[in-house]
Amino acid sequence: MLFQVRMDVNLPAAMPAAEADAIKLKEKAYSHQLQESGKWRHIWRIAGQYANVSVFDVDSVEELHTLLTGLPLFPFMQIQVTPLCRHPSSIRSTDQ
Numbered sequence: 144m145l146f147q148v149r150m151d152v153n154l155p156a157a158m159p160a161a162e163a164d165a166i167k168l169k170e171k172a173y174s175h176q177l178q179e180s181g182k183w184r185h186i187w188r189i190a191g192q193y194a195n196v197s198v199f200d201v202d203s204v205e206e207l208h209t210l211l212t213g214l215p216l217f218p219f220m221q222i223q224v225t226p227l228c229r230h231p232s233s234i235r236s237t238d239q
């Protein structure tokens with residue numbers, strides 16, 4: 144099951160830089176692990192915003208929920224989830 148996920152990050156201005164840097168490092172490692180597993184297919188920065196658009200390939204909505212709530216930045220994110228299905232005009236398979 145494919146889902147588009149938009150993540151808008153809002154770190155508190157009062158958060159010490161070292162704490163923010165540590166969370167971002169954990170986030171990066173977590174996302175690399177999921178990208179390597181194939182669960183996190185794409186991640187794109189939204190130009191000019193501290194936000195990304197990602198595509199997840201998961202077995203269930205419950206799995207997506209577990210992965211998203213496990214994000215180290217989850218407490219500081221607004222997340223929008225959009226289910227995706229194959230477009231009839233697409234020349235690609237869902238594997239690409």
Ligand SMILES: O=C(O)CC1=CCC(=O)O1
Pocket residue numbers: 150152170171172174193194195216
């Ligand atoms: O910077 C972001 O958009 C939030 C984020 C998700 C995975 C990651 O490494 O950073």
